[in-house]
Amino acid sequence: MSSGKKILVIEDSAAQASSYLDILGEKYDITLLRSGADAIKRIGDVSPDLVILDLVLPDFDGLRVLQYLRERAETRLVPVLIVSSRGDVLERIRGLETGAHDYLAKPFDTNELRARVEVQFRVADLERERREAESLRKIVSLAATCAHEINNPLTVIGGQAQMLLRRSDVPPEVRRGLELIRDGVDRIQLVIQKMGSLTKAEEMHVPGVGTYLDLDRSSGKDSAPDKA
Numbered sequence: 518m519s520s521g522k523k524i525l526v527i528e529d530s531a532a533q534a535s536s537y538l539d540i541l542g543e544k545y546d547i548t549l550l551r552s553g554a555d556a557i558k559r560i561g562d563v564s565p566d567l568v569i570l571d572l573v574l575p576d577f578d579g580l581r582v583l584q585y586l587r588e589r590a591e592t593r594l595v596p597v598l599i600v601s602s603r604g605d606v607l608e609r610i611r612g613l614e615t616g617a618h619d620y621l622a623k624p625f626d627t628n629e630l631r632a633r634v635e636v637q638f639r640v641a642d643l644e645r646e647r648r649e650a651e652s653l654r655k656i657v658s659l660a661a662t663c664a665h666e667i668n669n670p671l672t673v674i675g676g677q678a679q680m681l682l683r684r685s686d687v688p689p690e691v692r693r694g695l696e697l698i699r700d701g702v703d704r705i706q707l708v709i710q711k712m713g714s715l716t717k718a719e720e721m722h723v724p725g726v727g728t729y730l731d732l733d734r735s736s737g738k739d740s741a742p743d744k745a
Contacts, residue, residue: 520544522638525565527556527582528600529575533623537569540627541634551575553582560585560592567637568592572601572612580615587616594644596637600625653718656730660712668709675702711736 523546528534534549541547548563550556553574568586572579579601586592596618601608604622612620618640619633678698681687687695711732719734 522546522566523548523563524567524569524634525550525556525560525563526569527551527553527574527579528569528571529573530571533571540630545634553577553579556582557585560589564591565595566641567634568595568597569634570597570599570601570617572599572603572608580611583612583615583617594641596641598633598637600630649718653715656718657715660715664709664712667705671702671705671709675699675706678702708732 599612602623609620714736719731721731
């Protein structure tokens with residue numbers, strides 16, 4: 518059963534490319550490309566979760582492809598496993614220094630290939646979780662600061678509105694305005710409560726407007742019903 522993970526294999530040997538399908542095709546979605554030029558041209562269409570890269574390609578050295586992947590923002594963090602007949606120490610060092618995550622020499626053991634691929638996916642998942650946690654930490658910190666700075670003057674505004682509403686000599690049109698202020702303060706305070714209760718960062722997209730933090734989903738709190 519496929520895991521939904523996508524692997525891009527850049528390998529010029531038809532026999533070797535076919536072996537990757539046999540070894541990994543049942544669990545992963547495999548795309549095979551035979552040259553460095555094809556890889557550079559189609560990498561954006563494939564959007565792989567992992568790249569298996571041979572260094573010996575018909576058009577140019579595989580390290581050039583690796584360097585391109587590392588310079589491109591969309592693929593900078595994609596794990597790259599070099600699988601090559603160039604197995605000497607210097608070649609391994611060059612590959613790792615250029616940005617490969619791992620290096621496996623040909624001929625390789627089938628089980629070792631599976632294990633190394635699985636490790637790269639686990640590491641990538643952990644790194645993604647770390648980035649998400651760090652992003653959430655920054656969002657929560659910013660939200661807490663904003664909530665604190667907003668809440669103090671908001672309390673003053675709400676208190677003054679409530680005090681005026683208790684008076685019997687307030688004209689009806691002014692009272693209605695004060696009620697709108699009070700209701701607005703209540704709504705803002707609800708938003709502040711949600712900002713202080715963030716547990717994750719869920720976004721929502723408003724067509725024609727932009728992407729925003731969904732406070733309801735991010736805080737686990739339901740929206741308050743509108744007041745009549």
